[in-house]
Amino acid sequence: MDFAFTDDQRLLQQTLRQFAKEKLLPNYARWDRGEKISREEIREVAKLGVFGLRVPERFGGQMADYVSCGIMAEELSRGDFNYSLFIQLGLIASELLSDYAHPEVQAEWLTRHAAGDAVIGFGLTEPSAGSDAANITTRAVRSGDDYLITGEKASITFAGYADACLVFARTGESGARGISAFLVPLDSPGVTRQVYKTPGERLTQRGSLFFDSVRIPARNRVGDERGGFAQAMVAFDFNRAIIGLACVGAAQQSLEETIDYTKGRHVFGKPLAKFEGVAFQVAEHLTLIEAARLVSYKCLWLKEQGQKHTKEAAMAKWLGPKAAAEAIHACLILHGHYGYSMDLPLEQRWRDVVGLEIGDGTPEIMKGVIAREAYGREFTAYRD
Ligand SMILES: Cc1cc2nc3c(=O)[nH]c(=O)nc-3n(C[C@H](O)[C@H](O)[C@H](O)COP(=O)(O)OP(=O)(O)OC[C@H]3O[C@@H](n4cnc5c(N)ncnc54)[C@H](O)[C@@H]3O)c2cc1C
Incomplete structure (x- = not known):
């Protein structure tokens, strides 16, 4: 069993983490205050490789491995959760068009997509x-x-x-x-x-x-x-792990911010971090976020190996957004009144990840998939 990223994947992780911290995080609140992303900014996003992740090279993409797609979602979400939506929707479009579209449609739209000229x-x-x-x-x-x-x-x-x-x-x-x-x-x-x-x-x-x-x-x-419905379900499958990792990135960033904050904030004569009531909360959320991360990357690794990953995808999609929403909520409270303000990114992150508890399939639907995989199709609720 090997849990390590390759050298290339580690480099990607470091590069994106730096980019998210320096370029995305300081601007995260813009969209919340009503700003709209420009075409030029979308093309800039494309230069990072965000749209071309699974576009064949002949159309300008890079056909990255699936684990690298997950790394991109996790790392960019640390800076701005919204950017993970470009990855999620981009991957679905790339996979469906590459596998099933007419060659002329592929040549036009995959090329434009990889360049950031078409969302x-x-x-x-x-x-x-x-x-x-x-x-x-x-x-x-x-x-x-x-x-x-x-x-x-x-x-x-x-x-x-x-x-x-x-x-x-x-x-x-x-x-x-x-x-x-x-x-x-x-x-x-x-x-x-x-x-x-x-x-x-x-x-x-x-x-x-x-x-x-x-x-x-x-x-x-x-x-x-x-044949459209079956295609959609296949595209959904691994993308659920991308959603899991996007939520994990947002939560991990929030937990690290909370560790820093609780080390520096003193109450009753000592740092907040020294109270187990505080540090144990962080410990619990770090553990649940790590579990969500592992099942998400496992799903992507299985996909890369050509193995079945439906159950892991549904687990990642259920656990990732749920664990992230709960972790970010705890981080917000642990920041006291500063947390309940729009000066810190916590409340925006919380609102952002909750959307993906619903989008792409609700918790109940994910549990239905996991149960179906465990019990067998004949025990699904929607079959007589
Ligand atoms: C942020 C966001 C982004 C989205 N982006 C897209 C997009 O790009 N493209 C797109 O096509 N859709 C998109 N959606 C829609 C999303 O996929 C649907 O909202 C989702 O599948 C749930 O469908 P619904 O809203 O109709 O809820 P409903 O299906 O009406 O469900 C309502 C409630 O009932 C529960 N429920 C439903 N069936 C069962 C059951 N059998 N047993 C127990 N409980 C059940 C659900 O879990 C939910 O809590 C997005 C949604 C959000 C919030």
Whole structure:
């Protein structure tokens, strides 16, 4: 059993940790105060390799190993949790387009994506279908060499400025087997957007995308007709470990800030850190965060080896955001009244990680996956 990163991975970790501390952390609050990320800043993010992580080299990407993708999510989140959303959504788009898209669509969109010239969203959720995603009602109807897409996608990360979206729409019977995937350019006639007011992750401009008979060429279908749902589930799988690590990074940073603070703050004649009621809290959260980190990297390592990792992915997605939200909450309280202010990043981090307790599958859905893997499919609640 080998728990070590390779030399290259360690170098990546050190470089990104430094970058997150110096460049991202001082600016983390901007998005919370209403600033919007510019196109130029998105291209700068791309120069770090954030968008091209799993884009083939011939399209300008670097085809990094999966553990390195996790390192990037963990380290950037120490500075600004929002940047991990570029990694999460970018990885899903890269994997789906690389594996299933028409070669012309790949050449155009993967190249633009790797360069940071195109942000690509993921559109599965609808107002009436989230956890129960197989029940979506957005329709794609064949019209000659095109498809016409009609429906609403809700809670879509980057809805405010994405250039394209992977849209899941019904082309056949009810249930999972009637769903296909399409890459829809969001400057197409008939597309409108609505950005939500949200408690956190405001850089991402999450919102709804509306499609009113949006015409796209048939070659923009991603994969086979009616194969879209299964593709989405495969893309979700390892990405859940990326979410786990993004949350771990935010929590680890908060715990380290809390260690520093409690060493320096004196109460009743000695440093806060000398009270076991304080230090034991930090010890407990460090332990749970380490557990979340290990299951997340294990998942990515299994993926790299071509081994099954569904259970570990769901464990990482359940434990990572939960342990992080609890750790950051404790860090906030341990900072006293300073913690409950907008001068420190703790309250923003807490709001940011809570979003990913829900996004990409709620705790109940993750436990359902873990239970299904343990008990067998015949014991799932949604099967008679
Ligand atoms: C920050 C954020 C980013 C997101 N980004 C995207 C995105 O980019 N693209 C996209 O398509 N979607 C996105 N989503 C949507 C997200 O995937 C859904 O919100 C999520 O899957 C849950 O669906 P829902 O909101 O409809 O809740 P529901 O499915 O209505 O669930 C409501 C509650 O019921 C519980 N529940 C549901 N089913 C069961 C069950 N069988 N047993 C027990 N409890 C159950 C859930 O756990 C939850 O607590 C995002 C959401 C958030 C918060």
